[in-house]
Amino acid sequence: MVTSYRLKSLDETIAQLSREDCQIIAGGTDLMVQHKSPRGAPARFDEPIVFIDHLQELKRIRWVNQDLHIGACCTYSEMLGHPLIPNILKKAIKEIAAPAIRNRGTLGGNICNASPAGDTLPLLYLFNARLQLKSAKGDREVEIRDFIQGPRKVKRLKDELVTEIILPNVQEDHTSFVFEKVANRKADAITKISFAGLMRWDEGQIVDARFAFGAVGPTIVRSAAIEQKIVGEAFPLEAAVVNGIVADFERIIKPIDDQRSTAIYRKTVALHLLRYFIENAGEERGYAIGQGKDHPVD
Ligand SMILES: Cc1cc2nc3c(=O)[nH]c(=O)nc-3n(C[C@H](O)[C@H](O)[C@H](O)COP(=O)(O)OP(=O)(O)OC[C@H]3O[C@@H](n4cnc5c(N)ncnc54)[C@H](O)[C@@H]3O)c2cc1C
Structure with missing residues (x-):
């Protein structure tokens, strides 16, 4: 048995992360593989889990001045269907997995899993992406190249959630x-x-x-x-x-x-x-x- 939380809002989720060490699950496409049990038994988790895939606050895609903000829980399918996502990022997304995984897997999950083979990462580095992190103590922004430290190693405190990926000053002309x-x-x-x-x-x-x-x-x-x-x-x-x-x-x-x-x-x-x-x-x-x-x- 594992305790799991699926809270109504981002604020409640952040409050839960400040009370207890939890395993964050977005689409689960990396985590369920990493935590699978043999012979079809349920996946094993040592900590309570917090679902974030349903949080609408983490699914917005919008311009803020010249910068493109992408919610961390946008799935690949959602990004493929969105007019603001740059064509070149859509090209990379089309080469990720197959439609079933693209319907679940998220941009935030690809970053926080920090595999050197993660397919969105070269373009996010190219765009000089910044990440917005939120906790009960406040918000902070960090460059993706400082956040990712190595395979499955990121500079994230246990009570922090990645909320947005920011692509600064996106220009496609010339x-x-x-x-x-x-x-x-x-x-x-x-x-x-x-x-x-x-x-x-x-x-x-x-x-x-x-x-x-x-x-x-x-x-x-x-x-x-x-x-x-x-x-x-x-x-x-x-x-x-x-x-x-x-x-x-x-x-x-x-x-x-x-x-x-x-x-x-x-x-x-x-x-x-x-x-x-x-x-x-x-x-x-x-x-x-x-x-x-x-x-x-x-
Ligand atoms: C069959 C299959 C094929 C795949 N093919 C590809 C491929 O072609 N290319 C590729 O790059 N990847 C591939 N993947 C890997 C995976 O689908 C992606 O890395 C996906 O983006 C992970 O997102 P997720 O939401 O499922 O992450 P999850 O599994 O939910 O989480 C991954 C990690 O990120 C953390 N996390 C997630 N969201 C946040 C957040 N907002 N804040 C803080 N921490 C967070 C979780 O705690 C966990 O540590 C594949 C996986 C499978 C099972």
Whole structure:
């Protein structure tokens, strides 16, 4: 037997978390696998559980000035059907699991599970996402790169709930985006390596460049120092610049061998995806979205 709470409001849920150490459950698609018992017996939990998937306060998607706020309990299906979600995030979501899991799994759950293979994470790092956390003591905001510490390790106090994911200053015009997931098959497969990229230009000159790699280390790999080297360059990039960026990432990407892939495969594919993107990004080359254009893979 396990005590469980399904409280009427966010405030009551926060109050419960302040009274007792509880296990938060959103969609349960990670937790039920982690806590499963053998031979079909009910899942085992050592703490009382608190359901949050029904809380409407955690399901809003809205603009606040230039920033897009996404409620932590929005499911993948809800985000796919919402007009404010950026096309590139929808592309990543379409590659997550299968419809049944997408109807339950939430964005907040993907972040708090903190798997390096979590498919929304490269794009959330790329967007410089911030997280809103709430407890009875108050609210705080934290950058996703500071929140996620390693596989299943996040900087969250026991009484805190992630309430919103904030994507600051989202712009899609004059911007090339890419998200590529490499796995054993096109659907319902765990990522071997993933790559997200963004390049924005103004009058032919690159004004912003960001690259994020998933499943090649304990957390998502990004490097502001390397990204900065490309800013100010003109499209198309010279071969020496492309080679330099690829060589820089080759030095910092350090994947491991595991049951899903090998380190050498992960590194080789990651660098190929980076090279292809930086050689082909740009308005004329098919990667542009914004201004009504979709990503070419859609
Ligand atoms: C068959 C299958 C296929 C899958 N395929 C993919 C895939 O292709 N790509 C992928 O990335 N993932 C995949 N997953 C993993 C999973 O579906 C996702 O990580 C999903 O986003 C988890 O969300 P959830 O709401 O179900 O999390 P839950 O299982 O409810 O919770 C996960 C963790 O986050 C914590 N948590 C959840 N919400 C909050 C919150 N708001 N505040 C604080 N803590 C919180 C929980 O306490 C728990 O520690 C798959 C899972 C299954 C079972």
